[in-house]
Amino acid sequence: xKLPDLVILDEKDKRLRETSKEVIFPLSQEDKAHIHxxxxxxxxxxxxxxxxxxxxxxxxxxxxxxxxxxxxxxxIVEELDEGEFKNYIVxxxxxxxxxxxxxxxxxxxxxxxxxxxxxxxxxxxARITVEAYDELGNKYQIRVRExxxxxxxxxIDHLNGILFVDKIDPKNPYKNRSKYxxx
Ligand code: NI
Numbered sequence: 001x002k003l004p005d006l007v008i009l010d011e012k013d014k015r016l017r018e019t020s021k022e023v024i025f026p027l028s029q030e031d032k033a034h035i036h037x038x039x040x041x042x043x044x045x046x047x048x049x050x051x052x053x054x055x056x057x058x059x060x061x062x063x064x065x066x067x068x069x070x071x072x073x074x075x076i077v078e079e080l081d082e083g084e085f086k087n088y089i090v091x092x093x094x095x096x097x098x099x100x101x102x103x104x105x106x107x108x109x110x111x112x113x114x115x116x117x118x119x120x121x122x123x124x125x126a127r128i129t130v131e132a133y134d135e136l137g138n139k140y141q142i143r144v145r146e147x148x149x150x151x152x153x154x155x156i157d158h159l160n161g162i163l164f165v166d167k168i169d170p171k172n173p174y175k176n177r178s179k180y181x182x183x
Contacts, residue, residue, distance in 0.1 A: 004037035025137030042077040063158035074155035093132040098125035120173025
């Protein structure tokens with residue numbers, strides 16, 4: 001595999017604070033190629049051979065704005081089994097329902113734009129149903145849970161200019177921890 005030529009913005013970059021714009025279909029060839037570059041990048045970051053070779057931090061999600069383009073698109077690459085991946089291409093997403101139950105990632109969330117250790121918890125819905133479009137412009141609904149639900153909410157925040165670190169109070173990073181379930 002060849003590493004796609006992607007530049008991922010760092011959290012200090014103000015573009016990450018923009019609200020991304022709704023996508024109008026059909027997608028250009030350039031957008032389709034960019035989406036697949038993002039998927040390839042994430043996939044390679046999760047394969048030790050490549051993450052070592054190219055010094056990639058493993059990541060499962062990436063929003064368009066993290067590459068400097070303010071469009072409401074994100075991708076997620078989930079490793080199902082060793083070397084076996086499932087891709088999600090999510091365009092113009094809307095959360096249409098969510099569980100009452102909330103969870104947080106015990107080891108902390110990570111973000112390819114946040115290049116430092118951040119302590120603390122980010123409460124997220126345990127399950128959400130999202131309405132979105134695929135790259136051909138077909139509308140679909142998807143119900144996601146646990147870590148994929150967290151990843152979707154993390155990426156939807158990016159589309160609204162929000163980083164996970166914004167949701168942690170540095171003075172009390174584990175606030176209300178007992179109210180949520182750790183995953
Ligand atoms: Ni992120």
